[in-house]
Amino acid sequence: xxKIKEVKDKKASKxxxxxxxxxxxxxxxxxxxxxxxxxxxxxxxxxxKVSKVQDFLGPSYRPQNFxxxxxxPEEIHRVVYLPVYYDEYEGDFLEAIDHDFVSALTQTxxxxxxxxxxxxxxxxxxxxxxxxxxxxxxxxFEYLEQKYAADAVLFTDLTQYSPYKPIDIGxxxxxxxMESKDIxxxxxxxxxxxxxxxxxxARRFQRSSDLSTQPxxxxxxxxxxxxxxxxxxxxxxxxxxxxx
Numbered sequence: 001x002x003k004i005k006e007v008k009d010k011k012a013s014k015x016x017x018x019x020x021x022x023x024x025x026x027x028x029x030x031x032x033x034x035x036x037x038x039x040x041x042x043x044x045x046x047x048x049k050v051s052k053v054q055d056f057l058g059p060s061y062r063p064q065n066f067x068x069x070x071x072x073p074e075e076i077h078r079v080v081y082l083p084v085y086y087d088e089y090e091g092d093f094l095e096a097i098d099h100d101f102v103s104a105l106t107q108t109x110x111x112x113x114x115x116x117x118x119x120x121x122x123x124x125x126x127x128x129x130x131x132x133x134x135x136x137x138x139x140x141f142e143y144l145e146q147k148y149a150a151d152a153v154l155f156t157d158l159t160q161y162s163p164y165k166p167i168d169i170g171x172x173x174x175x176x177x178m179e180s181k182d183i184x185x186x187x188x189x190x191x192x193x194x195x196x197x198x199x200x201x202a203r204r205f206q207r208s209s210d211l212s213t214q215p216x217x218x219x220x221x222x223x224x225x226x227x228x229x230x231x232x233x234x235x236x237x238x239x240x241x242x243x244x
């Protein structure tokens with residue numbers, strides 16, 4: 001009988017031990033989960049909570065070097081957009097900038113935008129681009145006004161371009177009335193992705209414009225991509241054009 005009792009006691013002890021072991025295992029999993037929630041998440045991707053918070057920390061960038069006549073004159077209804085000028089580079093990137101700048105200008109909803117292509121300029125003047133700081137033939141204004149019934153023309157220069165991080169892109173732009181030849185608005189600044197306030201604003205723009213919904217996008221992508229960074233710049237530049 002004592003042997004039977006001894007065997008039963010051993011079985012009972014083993015059962016209690018296994019039960020306690022299972023409880024300890026479950027407790028360790030629970031503790032691990034809780035600790036994981038408490039650990040810093042700085043190593044997460046741009047979609048992590050900390051990264052999202054960081055994207056909205058710090059002051060936003062506000063352009064300073066621009067001029068306007070005040071409210072946009074009521075008679076300005078149609079604007080001719082001339083291709084971006086850059087004296088050291090021609091190619092796909094300029095075409096991409098033109099596309100992004102036209103899109104941003106149109107989204108202001110201030111006026112109708114008519115685009116003049118580089119080919120049309122080449123046929124008209126023997127050149128693919130015009131800078132905003134050169135003396136322009138009066139015939140150009142007459143041609144644009146007559147052909148497009150335009151009220152103003154927009155010149156834009158790429159004054160600086162460094163595609164490697166930190167990306168630097170300089171923009172000079174002028175909106176000139178066709179009839180009076182007065183400057184209605186002008187802008188001249190260099191945007192650097194290394195500037196903390198520019199970095200914050202660019203990442204905010206990236207999130208608000210849904211550029212980060214693609215699987216490979218992170219909060220830092222716009223600071224490494226000249227094309228995406230130029231979209232942000234277009235938003236900032238034309239955001240300074242006065243309303244009516």
